[in-house]
Amino acid sequence: MANPKSRHTRCRRDRRRANWKGRIPSLIKCPECGEFKLPHRACTSCGMYNDRKVIEVIEKTEI
Ligand SMILES: [Zn+2]
Incomplete structure (x- = not known):
């Protein structure tokens, strides 16, 4: 079976885990x-x- 040849260092492991957050949701202008x-x-x-209407937008009402 496929096995890793050697284990990764603590540094490499922690670098991988440090990267899962911090993605800014991309926004574009309509x-x-x-x-x-x-x-x-x-x-x-x-x-x-x-360039075409795909959903009806209900106007927001102040409650
Ligand atoms: Zn729009």
């Missing part, structure tokens, strides 16, 4: 309304994706 949105997602404020 071309329709200029609002920040997640890439490859429909815009949450106007419901547009690829």
Whole structure:
């Protein structure tokens, strides 16, 4: 079976574990309304994706 030849050092192990956090979620500007949105997602404020409306956006109401 495939086995590691030798174990990694503490330094190498800890360097690997130190890297799992700290990813900033990338945001892009919506071309329709200029609002920040997640890439490859429909815009949450106007419901547009690829120049067409894909979801109906319910206006936020103050409660
Ligand atoms: Zn938008």
